[in-house]
Amino acid sequence: MHRTQGALPRPEQTRIMIVANQKGGVGKTTTTVNLAASLALHGNRVLVIDLDPQGNASTALGIDHHADVPSIYDVLLESKQLSEVVQPVVDVEGLFCAPATIDLAGAEIELVPMVARESRLHRAIEAYEQPLDYILIDCPPSLGLLTVNAMVAGAEVVIPIQCEYYALEGLGQLLRNVDLVRGHLNPRLHVSTILLTMYDGRTRLASQVAEEVRTHFGQEVLRTNIPRSVRISEAPSYGQTVLTYDPNSSGALSYLEAAREIALRGQSAQQSIQHGTVEGPQ
Template structure:
């Protein structure tokens, strides 16, 4: 049974919504559009504010606008974009980013598949997908060569969004894959044999660089790296980039880092701004203009089996993910073109980034 959209509002969230510079860093206005303010000379200081300026009404208004914008649609890619969401550091927002970007793209009219490669199954939980031990899962696809179509489930709250869940069995897959033939490319073969049309495949990787992550890197063409705006944000990314280069060189020549997303941004702190500046200095144009703020709503949504887009579409987190998805979709028009024409230059650029973070 589909869940109703949760639209309760708290003062804390509403205050963060009114502080545009704080909610998403470079995204200066959560809902673009002209703002008209008139101040009359005869207005008393005791004049009560309009009803639509109350925190609850303000949040509800943003929610309506967000859902309205979701219906506008975005350009669909010419071919399926397989994006690997990876970072071996835990707690940087990989799963949160995967499910909310997937929901945003689906709400914009795309067909999106989320593949949960993390044995914890958090992406499956956030999408409201049952993933107990007896459920057919991505483990069966990787280890037993089960067709992907037999494990994919539709997400109840979002039309056009699907999920291949993870179960606890996936925890032993790293060891079981070692002895299997073509162990690094089993996920790639499963995706290629999936017959249903898809615009995006988003793969949520575990916080490690083992065989599960390698399978994802072989299957995908693009790597999306979430980076939290906190101390030591870039620590360990050099190893991830070196692994991307190894996979590119030996297993998947099309692989490249296409997107960097800043998460947990708090515009009230100088540290967040410094980290954002450092990340943009390292990665340049790969960094999305939109960043994701710290948000109570983003943290609460998984406990209801929902993404923040359906839990509270007017929250700062939902608006930011809407904008990030829009930016990714619009960038996609030129991503494949650049990958083809810069194939020789890209390895050198990313190798320089890896050496700079050693």
């Protein structure tokens, strides 16, 4: 699929975004791959790093990830170069993926005795020489060493929150972990983006949850909500993002708009820092 009209501003340096929520079923992987595809379609070079042993992001991008495929496991545990495992996504120009294989399931335990175990992904990304505008890291639904590696490697945490009952439950622990990693391992880390997913405008509950999240998080919440959508759910079974599966669907258009917001916010923040009107992320 070729790039859309109206390219977005490209960041001055690579934005590394960690998509995390230890709660399952909130649209984390869906958000990772569709934001990545949207940014690539707007003219950016984007890498998705699949850190979830289930490999759902790899599946959705049409990337082979059976046990023998060189994967992010080899980068973290076998000291392979990231460039040796990255594959281009056939459907979307400018989009790439470092796949996950089932080997990653044991990585949490295997990392424990390793030297500098929290920063192995960070070092691999630092050594990657291909120019990139964005790296999106799809984390497993847990707060173990894989997620910590992601948080040490990047600066921005993106939290998808589904518009359902108990939406905010468990988020306190995630935010505490962000604080811990910021305090001890990565002072640049901050929550930059909250994205409301599975939004059903026909229900009162969805609008109540959206209002509660906006009250709680304020400016971090994107204006764009991602609707509950059959098309979004179907796309991965065809090895596609919703952007290529049904580009005119409400889900595809919503992710394109969310990506636009993320890009423009990044540009605005960069300009503010350059003009000395705000400090950089703490």
